Amino acid sequence: MxxxxxxxxxxxxxxxxxxxxxxxxxxxxxxxxxxxxxxxxxxxxxxxxxxxxxxxxxxxxxxxxxxxxxxxxxxxxxxxxxxxxxxxxxxxxxxxxxxxxxxxxxxxxxxxxxxxxxxxxxxxxxxxxxxxxxxxxxxxxxxxxxxxxxxxxxxxxxxxxxxxxxTGHGLVSRTARRRRVTGLQRACTAGGAMAELVAAVDEVLLGLGDDITPVQRKQYRAYQRLRNFACVCPPQRAKLLVYLKADPGTVDLVPGFTRDVTGLGHHGTGDLEVQLRTERDLERAQDLFGLSYTAT
Missing domain, CATH: 3.40.1350.10 (Trna Endonuclease; Chain: A, domain 1)
Known part of the structure; x- marks a missing residue:
């Protein structure tokens, strides 16, 4: 190595x-x-x-x-x-x-x-x-x-x-990847606060490393190194759900913000659910994003 x-x-x-x-x-x-x-x-x-x-x-x-x-x-x-x-x-x-x-x-x-x-x-x-x-x-x-x-x-x-x-879609600059309209953003009202939150989450996740490939599926958007480290589902009820590969047992779970979904069915992959409603929630979640990135 x-x-x-x-x-x-x-x-x-x-x-x-x-x-x-x-x-x-x-x-x-x-x-x-x-x-x-x-x-x-x-x-x-x-x-x-x-x-x-x-x-x-x-x-x-x-x-x-x-x-x-x-x-x-x-x-x-x-x-x-x-x-x-x-x-x-x-x-x-x-x-x-x-x-x-x-x-x-x-x-x-x-x-x-x-x-x-x-x-x-x-x-x-x-x-x-x-x-x-x-x-x-x-x-x-x-x-x-x-x-x-x-x-x-x-x-x-x-x-x-x-x-x-x-990635298999040719060489794309990091700036272009971040600006690209995603399926998640299309699920939001144009110009709305939730659309801005989706774009900010995309920016933060792609910014964790040069080896990240976004993969768009109908039910979620995955952020993949060799394996997925984060999956973001389309917004629902004014919140954005992000699933991470971080071990829920190593995290201090906060009701309404983080949840252990081990064994529970959901779209995407990962046992730690993070609920984002505001930019402040995103700031709180960045350490968890980094933890999941390094775990994969």
């Missing part, structure tokens, strides 16, 4: 040296077994065949928190071909939408299959390292691509670091 040093402190202090996997399958097996926790992606299939014409096998197929199709490709160390290989499979996937939706229906049910977000398919490359040429290359493609570096530490720890994360 770039610049990261890990120390064991049980008896004295000893550095835990990072290492690569013995074989690529060690990484793939671990990620597939815990894909939702590690990547925010529901696992669908491993070594999925693209058929005799294309003659390939997709390492992992999944569906992310917002319903976007995901291809995950793994490499033990640095491999210049991983991005091109993943893009080849991504093109295959877009040409075989019916096949993918049948897979989703078989694994996750009809509702998940009906909600597949085809406008934002993703490629996640997990590898021991990437070159600066890899990072430059993903910025030249009009696809959603995440480069994730891994390292094992000892026998019981693995670290994941997002090296680059690019």
């Amino acid at each position: 770039s610049g990261l040093r890990l120390f064991h402190t049980t008896s004295g202090v000893a550095e835990v040296a990072p290492r690569l996997a013995e074989v690529e399958a060690d990484v793939q097996d671990l990620v597939e077994a815990h894909m939702e926790t590690m990547l925010g992606v529901r696992f669908l299939a491993s070594e999925y065949s693209t058929g005799p014409v294309h003659g390939g096998r997709i390492d992992s197929l999944g569906l992310d928190e917002n319903g976007a199709p995901v291809i995950v490709e793994y490499k033990r160390a640095t491999d210049a071909g991983v991005i091109h290989q993943g893009l080849f499979y991504l093109s295959w996937l877009m040409d075989h939408r019916d096949e993918f939706q049948r897979l989703v229906r078989d694994r996750l049910g009809a509702e998940a299959a009906a909600g597949v977000l085809w406008r934002a398919p993703r490629l996640i490359c997990v590898a021991g390292d990437f070159t600066r040429y890899d990072v430059h290359a993903v910025r030249e493609h009009r696809r959603s691509i995440d480069l994730v570096r891994y390292r094992f530490y000892g026998e019981h720890h693995i670290g994941l670091e997002t090296v680059a994360s690019v």
Whole structure:
């Protein structure tokens, strides 16, 4: 991991040296077994065949928190071909939408299959390292691509670091992203106080880092790093509901402002609900936004 040093402190202090996997399958097996926790992606299939014409096998197929199709490709160390290989499979996937939706229906049910977000398919490359040429290359493609570096530490720890994360809608300046009219703003009365609050929340969430991709769904707007860290629902009854990945058990809950919604159905993802009615509420919520951002 770039610049990261890990120390064991049980008896004295000893550095835990990072290492690569013995074989690529060690990484793939671990990620597939815990894909939702590690990547925010529901696992669908491993070594999925693209058929005799294309003659390939997709390492992992999944569906992310917002319903976007995901291809995950793994490499033990640095491999210049991983991005091109993943893009080849991504093109295959877009040409075989019916096949993918049948897979989703078989694994996750009809509702998940009906909600597949085809406008934002993703490629996640997990590898021991990437070159600066890899990072430059993903910025030249009009696809959603995440480069994730891994390292094992000892026998019981693995670290994941997002090296680059690019949205699939081309390169858009941060200013332009913030000014773009969102589905949430369209749900508000033009010029109203709630519309201004929606715009302010969008500004604050996008301002937390350069690696954030907004994803618009009918029921909510997600703010995604590798995983969602915030979901904002359309205003209702003069309040804006924001769902965060922060652990409600670590937060002093305030009635009428924050609520633990673990196990309760709601749109978007996250177990901490934040209720915003005014700009002052937004100021109070900024530390919680930051907590959720760092947690993902």
